[in-house]
Amino acid sequence: MARVKLKFPDEKPLFSTIIPVRVGDLNYGNHVGNDSVLSLIHEARMQFMHHHGFTELNINGLGLIMADVMIAYKGESFYGDQLEIALYAEEITQFSFDLLYKITTFRNGNHLDIAHAKTGMVCFDYSNRKIADIPGVLRQIFQ
Numbered sequence: 001m002a003r004v005k006l007k008f009p010d011e012k013p014l015f016s017t018i019i020p021v022r023v024g025d026l027n028y029g030n031h032v033g034n035d036s037v038l039s040l041i042h043e044a045r046m047q048f049m050h051h052h053g054f055t056e057l058n059i060n061g062l063g064l065i066m067a068d069v070m071i072a073y074k075g076e077s078f079y080g081d082q083l084e085i086a087l088y089a090e091e092i093t094q095f096s097f098d099l100l101y102k103i104t105t106f107r108n109g110n111h112l113d114i115a116h117a118k119t120g121m122v123c124f125d126y127s128n129r130k131i132a133d134i135p136g137v138l139r140q141i142f143q
Helices: 034-051 136-142
Strands: 015-020 063-073 082-090 096-107 110-125
Touching (some): 015 034, 034 063, 034 082, 034 110
Antiparallel strands (some): 015 082, 063 110, 082 096, 096 110
């Protein structure tokens, strides 16, 4: 079976945050479930936006829509883990960009990869219900 793979840029991440694993993130296997990984990257993206004074619905009057998502699981994560989520941007076009998420934890003296993810984000003008150019202020953050 061919596995999806992400290659992260060599440069420093745009943003990094620590999110603790909550009991509600666990599934019947007693590790973080796939649905929770999607929720965790959403939280990291919201923190990134908030850090720059934006929300997903208001970046200088425009919003974002997630067009696609890809998650590659690298290891298990458990209750009590402190997940570091580093964000990178690439494939920046007139209307869209990809955000890459590298999720790791430090456990028992080891730095462990938990998951790699990508979301394809499209800028959207909700008042006119159509895609829009990436705002210049966001484009500057990506440089």
